[in-house]
Amino acid sequence: MPTPKLLSAYQPSPSTWDEMLLDGNIRQQYQIFFESLRKSSITDLARKDELAKKLFMSQGITFTVYSDGEGIEKIFPFDIIPRIITAAEWAHIESGIKQRLKALNLFLKDIYHEQAILRDNVIPSALIHTCSNFLKEMVGVDVPFGIYTHISGIDLIRDSDGSFYVLEDNLRTPSGVSYMLENRNMTYRIFPGLLPQNNVRSIKDYPDLLLKNLMALSNRQTSNPTVVLLTPGIFNSAYFEHTTLARLMGVELVEGKDLVVSDAKVYMKTTAGLKQVDVIYRRVDDEFLDPLVFNPNSMLGVSGLYYAYRKGNVAIINAPGNGVADDKAVYTYVPQMIKYYLNEEPILKTVPTYYMDNREHFDLVFGQVRKMVIKKTNESGGYGMLMGHAASDQQIADYKVEVEKNPRQFIAQPMIQLSSVPCFINNQVQPRHVDLRPFALYGPSGIEIVPGGLTRVALREGSLVVNSSQGGGSKDTWVLG
Amino acid sequence: MLSRVADSVFWMARYLERSDNLLRLLRTDYIASQDELLDYDWQLLATQFGNPAQPLKGSAYRDALHYLVVSREHEHSVFNNIVRVRENARSVQDYITKELWQSLNDFYHRIRDPQTETFIAKQDPVTAFDILLRESIVFYGTVDVTMNRGEGYTFLNLGKYMERCLQCLDILEFKRKQMEKTDQASVQWKYLLYALSGYEFHTKYYKNALQVEEVIHQVLYNLQFPHSAGYCLAQMDRYFQRLLPVSKAEYFNEIAGLISEMNQSIQAYQHQNPIVAIEKLIPDLRSKLFYFNQRLATLYFGYS
Numbered sequence: 001m002p003t004p005k006l007l008s009a010y011q012p013s014p015s016t017w018d019e020m021l022l023d024g025n026i027r028q029q030y031q032i033f034f035e036s037l038r039k040s041s042i043t044d045l046a047r048k049d050e051l052a053k054k055l056f057m058s059q060g061i062t063f064t065v066y067s068d069g070e071g072i073e074k075i076f077p078f079d080i081i082p083r084i085i086t087a088a089e090w091a092h093i094e095s096g097i098k099q100r101l102k103a104l105n106l107f108l109k110d111i112y113h114e115q116a117i118l119r120d121n122v123i124p125s126a127l128i129h130t131c132s133n134f135l136k137e138m139v140g141v142d143v144p145f146g147i148y149t150h151i152s153g154i155d156l157i158r159d160s161d162g163s164f165y166v167l168e169d170n171l172r173t174p175s176g177v178s179y180m181l182e183n184r185n186m187t188y189r190i191f192p193g194l195l196p197q198n199n200v201r202s203i204k205d206y207p208d209l210l211l212k213n214l215m216a217l218s219n220r221q222t223s224n225p226t227v228v229l230l231t232p233g234i235f236n237s238a239y240f241e242h243t244t245l246a247r248l249m250g251v252e253l254v255e256g257k258d259l260v261v262s263d264a265k266v267y268m269k270t271t272a273g274l275k276q277v278d279v280i281y282r283r284v285d286d287e288f289l290d291p292l293v294f295n296p297n298s299m300l301g302v303s304g305l306y307y308a309y310r311k312g313n314v315a316i317i318n319a320p321g322n323g324v325a326d327d328k329a330v331y332t333y334v335p336q337m338i339k340y341y342l343n344e345e346p347i348l349k350t351v352p353t354y355y356m357d358n359r360e361h362f363d364l365v366f367g368q369v370r371k372m373v374i375k376k377t378n379e380s381g382g383y384g385m386l387m388g389h390a391a392s393d394q395q396i397a398d399y400k401v402e403v404e405k406n407p408r409q410f411i412a413q414p415m416i417q418l419s420s421v422p423c424f425i426n427n428q429v430q431p432r433h434v435d436l437r438p439f440a441l442y443g444p445s446g447i448e449i450v451p452g453g454l455t456r457v458a459l460r461e462g463s464l465v466v467n468s469s470q471g472g473g474s475k476d477t478w479v480l481g
Numbered sequence: 482m483l484s485r486v487a488d489s490v491f492w493m494a495r496y497l498e499r500s501d502n503l504l505r506l507l508r509t510d511y512i513a514s515q516d517e518l519l520d521y522d523w524q525l526l527a528t529q530f531g532n533p534a535q536p537l538k539g540s541a542y543r544d545a546l547h548y549l550v551v552s553r554e555h556e557h558s559v560f561n562n563i564v565r566v567r568e569n570a571r572s573v574q575d576y577i578t579k580e581l582w583q584s585l586n587d588f589y590h591r592i593r594d595p596q597t598e599t600f601i602a603k604q605d606p607v608t609a610f611d612i613l614l615r616e617s618i619v620f621y622g623t624v625d626v627t628m629n630r631g632e633g634y635t636f637l638n639l640g641k642y643m644e645r646c647l648q649c650l651d652i653l654e655f656k657r658k659q660m661e662k663t664d665q666a667s668v669q670w671k672y673l674l675y676a677l678s679g680y681e682f683h684t685k686y687y688k689n690a691l692q693v694e695e696v697i698h699q700v701l702y703n704l705q706f707p708h709s710a711g712y713c714l715a716q717m718d719r720y721f722q723r724l725l726p727v728s729k730a731e732y733f734n735e736i737a738g739l740i741s742e743m744n745q746s747i748q749a750y751q752h753q754n755p756i757v758a759i760e761k762l763i764p765d766l767r768s769k770l771f772y773f774n775q776r777l778a779t780l781y782f783g784y785s
Contacts, residue, residue: 270482270484
């Protein structure tokens, strides 16, 4: 057992799956790590915490908050204690995500071509036709190798019995992978020696795998295609991630103004004139990609880009129109998709979902609203959400009015507890709730998932909201070999 | 390389060099004002190096130092220059090395540190200058050790030497104005050399008591002195030649022609009376440098 002092404040809620403790004993996967922690004092941990903060600050892994006209540099909260996942748990997660992505990808191909799944009444047509993320411009468009979801982040949570649920599929421009990489870089600085001692699997390959996939998508007959990463620019909250990935892959980081379309081909403006671009890993949303086709006011995109894409002269990653597959109302049909396209049973569970445009569901949800989470179907980042257990009566009443105005825009799910892990907060080891976002890469040679992901932490005691915009932080995620 | 990236690297180097030169001048003149130049005119300094649209309020040395170094409001302060250096670096963060980005990020955090402002406003300003100048030396060292010698390195050096040349002219002009107002001309020539980190070199190279002609020779024409206008122009030529294989021929020829013209004109001035020469040379060279920058932006950085 660890020194009582170190774990004196560690009291996970009995209704929660704790990833470190089982009946007061440390689980196998945490034992080597905690054995080494036993040798350190709270002061040592506080020093490590301080070192991590300093390293993030000096490396400029920060975001700027503007107040009184002057920017203040803040770091994304990082918790020093790693979250540990066993090899068996990972094998389950990995196979579940691969299965899910195969089905989602087939669904996208189907929905933008034959729509067999609608004709066979597996998914109600109305659900798709009322989905604001269904991109009619993509109907009939053949994408390279039939792949839509090249880069995805699948959010997983663990219920009180420890089983993994998919909370959300992020199939558009998921972010956070640079934090997965940076968090690992932090760990070997603050816990020297522990990664090899625990046989933690490496995640270093991610940029190489990504580049390999991006290059394979070029349509031009050249051994050295030009790949670029398209960013909205330095004011985007994920800008750090864009620069990190561009640097690690050795590709140009471009803004919309660096690109120009001529004769249905995309070029970048260089010091030696125009140079043709073959593959664009875009971190700009569909809506802003091309002002001629989508939002005409977009300053972030490139006029004519969509035409060049349809002509097959440039690959856009991820494919436009993926929003129809990660819509929160479509989400609930993924198990049916898996059965329909793959004839398999879903490996990962799905959270039961209620539709607010179904009157029975509506009444049921508002009848036990304290046990529910109500979300907007097309929002992410924890925005526009009502957490029933934490809301005031007034907030619930106001939210109900909003839902009634446009019920198709809302779904509800029963509150899931989320598992807890040890965190070092206020000089104590305390339990906090987490989720997990592994990152999957879907290339012409198949789906690959680096063993790990971003563990997001709800830093406030008892909170279940892990989004960084809502007071969440992150920690390193170890998958044991 | 991307035009936008080349532009940002060029300006990153210009702002950094500008900050470095101003800090050296301030350090020198502050020390002089404590010791030898007792009626130091801080207003004159603020006028030459400040933004005319945001003039200095107050006339005390602390006011001027605050205005030129750490002021958030004054657009031409070293603080705001470093913010621009970092913004430019941030927009090319994937292009420059991680070490270089970190050195600039450290510089930024250093100048934002309230302790730096305290040194300037209440304690020993020289400590602040030394801390900040050390950061800029780390920048140059990091460029030298970590950056690849590709196009980016060339544009970085073009920016650096163009700015250094301009600063050399500005500081020379400023010293001339100071001389007009006081009767301590010979001392001012000495401080000119100090401000350009060239006093020790002067004593070794010219082996003579300080003479105006020799000071002017060093500052404008001496090719061994890294802060002379002539040295900077020669370096611009040297670096620009490296772009030949990756440039469009007509772009290359035009810019190479402009640099060559500047190099020729500084050689021509060398044979004239030094005092008369500097009166004509400063405005002439300055306008040629601005034109060079304008054409470089159009041809290489995609400005329209």
